[in-house]
Amino acid sequence: xxxxxxxxxxxxxxxxxxxxxxxxxxxxxxxxxxxxxxxxxxxxxxxxxxxxxxxxxxxxxxxxxxxxxxxxxxxxxxxxxxxxxxxxxxxxxxxxxxxxxxxxxxxxxxxxxxxxxxxxxxxxxxxxxxxxxxxxxxxxxxxxxxxxxxxxxxxxxxxxxxxxxxxxxxxxxxxxxxxxxxxxxxxxxxxxxxxxxxxxxxxxxxxxxxxxxxxxxxxxxxxxxxxxxxxxxxxxxxxxxxxxxxxxxxxxxxxxxxxxxxxxxxxxxxxxxxxxxxxxxxxxxxxxxxxxxxxxxxxxxxxxxxxxxxxxxxxxxxxxxxxxxxxxxxxxxxxxxxxxxxxxxxxxxxxxxxxxxxxxxxxxx
Amino acid sequence: xxxxxxxxxxxxxxxxxxxxxxxxxxxxxxxxxxxxxxxxxxxxxxxxxxxxxxxxxxxxxxxxxxxx
Numbered sequence: 561x562x563x564x565x566x567x568x569x570x571x572x573x574x575x576x577x578x579x580x581x582x583x584x585x586x587x588x589x590x591x592x593x594x595x596x597x598x599x600x601x602x603x604x605x606x607x608x609x610x611x612x613x614x615x616x617x618x619x620x621x622x623x624x625x626x627x628x629x630x631x632x633x634x635x636x637x638x639x640x641x642x643x644x645x646x647x648x649x650x651x652x653x654x655x656x657x658x659x660x661x662x663x664x665x666x667x668x669x670x671x672x673x674x675x676x677x678x679x680x681x682x683x684x685x686x687x688x689x690x691x692x693x694x695x696x697x698x699x700x701x702x703x704x705x706x707x708x709x710x711x712x713x714x715x716x717x718x719x720x721x722x723x724x725x726x727x728x729x730x731x732x733x734x735x736x737x738x739x740x741x742x743x744x745x746x747x748x749x750x751x752x753x754x755x756x757x758x759x760x761x762x763x764x765x766x767x768x769x770x771x772x773x774x775x776x777x778x779x780x781x782x783x784x785x786x787x788x789x790x791x792x793x794x795x796x797x798x799x800x801x802x803x804x805x806x807x808x809x810x811x812x813x814x815x816x817x818x819x820x821x822x823x824x825x826x827x828x829x830x831x832x833x834x835x836x837x838x839x840x841x842x843x844x845x846x847x848x849x850x851x852x853x854x855x856x857x858x859x860x861x862x863x864x865x866x867x868x869x870x871x872x873x874x875x876x877x878x879x880x881x882x883x884x885x886x887x888x889x890x891x892x893x894x895x896x897x898x899x900x901x902x903x904x905x906x907x908x909x910x911x912x913x914x915x916x917x918x919x920x921x922x923x924x925x
Numbered sequence: 926x927x928x929x930x931x932x933x934x935x936x937x938x939x940x941x942x943x944x945x946x947x948x949x950x951x952x953x954x955x956x957x958x959x960x961x962x963x964x965x966x967x968x969x970x971x972x973x974x975x976x977x978x979x980x981x982x983x984x985x986x987x988x989x990x991x992x993x
Binding site for chain 2 (some may be wrong): 567640644646647702708709710711712713772773777780781782785786787789828842843844852857859
C-alpha cells in the first residue's frame with residue numbers, strides 16, 4: 561500500500577500551513593514563539609472577559625474565535641456537523657480544567673510546544689517527553705476499557721450555540737472593544753493585526769477540521785495501533801515552522817532566555833504530563849476539543865468551557881507558571897508558585913482517579 | 926456475523942473496540958456514526974491486512990471487515 565495516501569498528504573499540507581502561519585503571526589506581533597497557542601489564547605480571552613484580573617494577559621484573541629467559526633462553517637458544508645451530547649460532560653469539564661492548569665504551568669498547549677521547539681526552545685523538548693508519558697499512561701487505561709460513555713444526537717440549536725456565541729463575541733470585540741479588558745503591557749498586549757489574526761484563525765479552523773489533526777492522537781495512535789498518520793501532521797508543523805523561524809531569524813537554540821518560557825524542568829515535564837494524560841482521556845488535545853465543539857459536540861464544548869474556567873482559576877489563584885527572568889544580571893528560574901505545584905499534583909491525582917473509576921467500574925445494566 | 930456498535934463513542938474508542946474484536950478470528954461488521962471513526966477504523970483494519978467494505982446506513986456507516 562502506498563505510504564503517502566490522501567489523508568497523510570492532507571496532514572502534511574495542513575501541518576505546513578499551520579507551521580508557517582505560526583511564524584507569520586509572531587512576525588506580525590503575537591508574542592514570541594506564540595503565533596498560536598490554544599491554552600494561552602483561551603486564557604487571554606478569559607482575561608478579556610474579566611474572568612481573571614492579571615493585567616498582562618487580557619485580550620479577546622480573534623484567532624480562537626476564527627478557529628471556531630471556520631471549523632463550524634466547514635463542518636456544515638461537508639456534512640460533518642453533528643450535534644451530540646451526553647458523554648460524561650462534567651468529567652470532561654473537570655479533565656479539561658486540569659489540562660489547562662498543566663498547560664499554563666508549562667506555558668503552552670501541545671501546539672505551542674511544537675512551535676517553541678521549532679524556534680529552538682529546548683524546554684519544549686522536556687515538555688514533549690512529559691506529554692508523551694502522559695499519553696502512554698492514558699493508553700494503559702484506554703486499552704483496559706476506559707470510556708466516558710457514548711453520546712446521543714442532540715439538537716441543531718444546541719450544537720450551533722458555541723459557534724454562534726463566538727461570532728457574537730467577535731462582533732462585540734471588534735465593534736465595542738471598550739467592553740472588554742485589554743492588556744497594555746505583557747503578552748496580552750502583543751498582538752498581530754485583528755484582520756490577520758482572524759483570517760489565520762479561520763484558515764486554521766478549516767484545515768484542522770478537514771485534516772482531523774490532533775497532537776495527542778498522533779502519539780496515542782503510535783502507541784496503541786502503530787499508526788503514524790496523525791503524527792505526520794505534528795512533524796509537518798515542526799519542519800515548516802523550523803524553516804520559517806530560520807528564515808525569519810526567530811530561531812534560537814537552547815534552554816536559557818527563551819521567550820515566555822521557564823527552565824523549571826520538573827514542572828515543564830509534569831505540566832505537559834497532565835496535558836497528555838487529560839487530552840488522551842477526553843479524546844483530543846485542546847485544539848481538537850475546539851474543532852469537535854465547533855462540529856456540534858456539546859461534550860467538547862464542555863471541554864472548551866472547562867479550559868476557559870481553568871484558565872481564569874489558574875490566574876485568580878496564582879497557579880500559572882512564570883517565565884524565567886533576569887534580576888541584577890542573575891537568571892531567576894521561573895515556573896509555578898507553591899499554589900501551582902500543589903494544584904498540578906492534585907490535578908494529576910484527580911485525572912488518575914477519574915481514569916481508574918471509568919475503567920474499572922461495573923456498568924449498570 | 927459479529928458486530929461492534931461504536932456509534933456515539935468518541936476517539937479512540939471505535940478503533941479500540943475494533944482492535945479488541947479483531948483479536949478473535951473471523952469477520953465482523955463495525956457501525957460508526959462519524960467520518961473520523963470511519964477513516965480511523967478503516968485505516969486500522971486495512972493495516973491489519975483485512976479488506977473493508979463501506980456501506981452508508983441511516984445516521985452513519987457499516988464497515989464490513991473481512992479477513993482472507
